[in-house]
Amino acid sequence: MDEKKVKNSLGLSRIAVPVVIGIAIVVWLMVKEIDASALSYLRITWTSIFWIWVAFLFVLSRTFFYVWRIRSLCDGNLSWMASLRIILLWEFTSAISPSTVGGTALAVVFLNKEGISVGRSTSVVLLTSFLDELYFVIVFPLLLPFTGMKALFINSSEGSGSLLPNNLTTLAFIGYTIILAWVLIVGYGLFINPVSIRKLLVYIFSLPVLKRWKNGAEKAGSDIVAASEELRSKPKSYWFWAAVTTFMSWTLRYLIVNAIILSFFDFGEHLVLFTRQLVLWIMMIISPTPGGSGFAEIILGNYITDMIPAGQESARSISLTMAVIWRAISYYPFLIAGAFVAPGWIQRKFIPSIAKKK
Numbered sequence: 001m002d003e004k005k006v007k008n009s010l011g012l013s014r015i016a017v018p019v020v021i022g023i024a025i026v027v028w029l030m031v032k033e034i035d036a037s038a039l040s041y042l043r044i045t046w047t048s049i050f051w052i053w054v055a056f057l058f059v060l061s062r063t064f065f066y067v068w069r070i071r072s073l074c075d076g077n078l079s080w081m082a083s084l085r086i087i088l089l090w091e092f093t094s095a096i097s098p099s100t101v102g103g104t105a106l107a108v109v110f111l112n113k114e115g116i117s118v119g120r121s122t123s124v125v126l127l128t129s130f131l132d133e134l135y136f137v138i139v140f141p142l143l144l145p146f147t148g149m150k151a152l153f154i155n156s157s158e159g160s161g162s163l164l165p166n167n168l169t170t171l172a173f174i175g176y177t178i179i180l181a182w183v184l185i186v187g188y189g190l191f192i193n194p195v196s197i198r199k200l201l202v203y204i205f206s207l208p209v210l211k212r213w214k215n216g217a218e219k220a221g222s223d224i225v226a227a228s229e230e231l232r233s234k235p236k237s238y239w240f241w242a243a244v245t246t247f248m249s250w251t252l253r254y255l256i257v258n259a260i261i262l263s264f265f266d267f268g269e270h271l272v273l274f275t276r277q278l279v280l281w282i283m284m285i286i287s288p289t290p291g292g293s294g295f296a297e298i299i300l301g302n303y304i305t306d307m308i309p310a311g312q313e314s315a316r317s318i319s320l321t322m323a324v325i326w327r328a329i330s331y332y333p334f335l336i337a338g339a340f341v342a343p344g345w346i347q348r349k350f351i352p353s354i355a356k357k358k
Contacts, residue, residue, distance in 0.1 A: 025294035051263035062252035069245035092338020095291035113349040123227035175282035194228035
């Protein structure tokens with residue numbers, strides 16, 4: 001990928017879109033959906049300040065584990081500062097791209113420009129994606145028996161006992177099935193038989209209806225073969241730290257909302273709220289907006305309404321406000337940080353003359 005394409009991917013216009021969408025949604029929520037009188041429930045106390053700082057700490061900690069993981073997956077061949085730059089750029093790219101696209105394509109470029117070979121960069125990015133999906137595939141069914149279906153999909157504040165909405169259940173399990181299939185295919189390719197997976201992908205995408213994506217499928221198959229060769233020789237310690245850092249980064253990511261609610265209310269249903277965010281993550285995958293901007297606030301706000309200890313109308317206003325706070329803490333800081341890091345990084349890594357002067 002050349003300098004022009006990277007600049008276009010990280011350009012000012014790409015930053016403006018999620019910001020404008022986010023601000024528009026917040027304004028719309030404040031005018032149309034959030035009852036100002038209901039916000040009297042949200043009182044600023046030392047306890048609320050403490051838990052807001054805990055939420056910030058969770059954001060910083062999950063970023064630290066992301067940084068640790070990328071450095072560990074590269075066998076320590078990246079400095080801590082280079083690893084931090086990569087994660088900030090990766091998060092930034094995800095924040096300005098539709099969730100269906102994400103930041104993985106540019107992540108290979110970020111790693112390569114920090115000194116990791118293209119082949120190895122591809123292996124690390126593929127493994128990172130695999131570990132992320134594996135976390136979801138394992139944790140969701142483990143938590144489901146403890147929470148139950150009703151707690152995840154029935155909104156008690158509606159009082160009707162109907163699924164919230166009915167297609168949420170279907171969407172969640174279709175999403176889970178797709179992710180599980182992806183994990184099984186990639187896992188089989190990475191650790192058992194990469195050549196067969198490559199042949200299968202090429203065969204499937206040779207069908208007339210899928211032929212337009214054949215080149216991409218061939219590349220994906222080749223990436224799996226190359227990654228398999230790279231990863232098979234790794235020691236057990238490599239996989240141990242990969243698992244630990246993945247578990248910690250994603251667990252902390254989902255605990256942020258719990259801390260925000262504790263800022264204003266005594267709250268005990270932490271496991272249910274945590275598991276609901278796994279369902280939310282499925283819906284975020286199909287968000288058409290950059291980084292789920294606007295979409296995430298509305299979905300989370302509606303999804304946790306029944307968990308707010310207030311009247312139904314007040315609870316909805318409060319839950320939407322909580323969703324805005326959540327995004328302000330966990331999304332916009334990466335958008336801002338990336339906007340500062342990206343221009344200088346592009347100049348240093350893509351313009352040799354500037355790099356030499358520095």
